[in-house]
Amino acid sequence: MEYLKVEHLNKKFGDLEVIKDISISVEQGEVVSIIGPSGSGKSTVLRCITMLEKINGGSLYILGEKVCADDKDAGKVVYSDKEKLKKIKKNFGLVFQQFHLFPHFTVLRNVTEAMIHVAGIPKEQAEKEAKEVLSKLGLAEKYDAYPYQLSGGQQQRVSIARALALKPKILFFDEPTSALDPELTVEVLKVIKDLAKQKMTMIIVTHEMEFARQLSDRIIFMEKGVIRQQGTPEELFENPDERVKEFIGKLTM
């Protein structure tokens, strides 16, 4: 089943056209990485898909449900009604580069708060499930810690747990390891690899080339708001476009 469909996505900030006619399709269980130079629009694409930004053109479908689409009569993009968007939103999670944990909550409450007050899971059950997710991610000792007491890698794993606890069908990652030291990067990448093994559908913006190559079913290379090249890791790494080659070269030097 097609989990995500983006067609002719266009996004402007004022007069600045940041995303130009991007189309992406992701099937259930697929892992897609988005790579590309800084400022090419990778975050903006994720932010548009996850409804943090309104798009200026194109259409967006998540699990076959329409988020928004170009309306010829209105001459602009029309979004589905609030209730429907709320329902669609339950299907995905987003992991931020800077974690954005809630500093005033313990690790456990960071995970349970939305389970209880958004998903409506009873508190006891939510805590039981949250502890299961946290311990799977190696955070069994940290239920009662506050975010500031954790390393960056631990914080990012909590934020992944927070997203996973709501049982999303799709997980988006925006440079999940870019704020981390190399040795902490490894523990977060391992968590994402495990998710891939469990066939979690994921779209990951990353600069970790080796990781993207091992993990992805498909890699998308973005540049200046367009998709310059996409394909399987083999296609991309063995037969790269000249710009892709240059980019990969720079990173792996």
Added chain:
Amino acid sequence: MNFTVMLAQLAGGMVKSVEIFVLTLLFSLPLGLVIAFGRMTKNGLICNITKIYISIMRGTPLMLQLIVVYFAPYYVFGMRIGSAYRFIAVILAFSLNYAAYFAEIYRSGIQSMPVGQYEAAYILGFSKTQTFTRIIMPQVIKRILPPVTNETITLVKDTSLAFALAEVEMFTTAKQIAAKETTIMPLMVAGVFYFIFNYIVAWTMEYFEKRLDYYR
């Protein structure tokens, strides 16, 4: 007049000061939040009205505001001003004035919150109200406690301005005794009272700050 009598009279004035203090906080803290929302709304008219309100409240002397509030019913509506209104006018003027200061403190606190907190809450599916009450406000309270403490301490001293409406609080009492007995002793004692009052306020606020020290 012996010392004990003077203390008793001052204590009577002190009760009035404490009343003004407590009632002003009671009304101005929540009213400030309403004004802060008005100031931050996208509605241009409401935003501008609150802006003007805040700048008048902060830009003119509280003593003048007391007098205006006291005489407004007479000059604006032609109503007779009863003596019961005097105390109400004091509380009204103090609350309106302090609400403007608190509004700006709230606003700066709310606007200092990183966007990421809102975005994380949005992605997790929290409603706008939930985001504000569960995620934003608890953190804002921690951030604004120090400036709120400052305002509160200023309020303790400002209660003496109620004399402008002949409301007999502690400082007025001290002045009256001082004039009658030709000694500055009562004023000194009043100073000690204010100091102790503020010491208690500062101690209480510090307690709250410590309570919120469990996270960074």
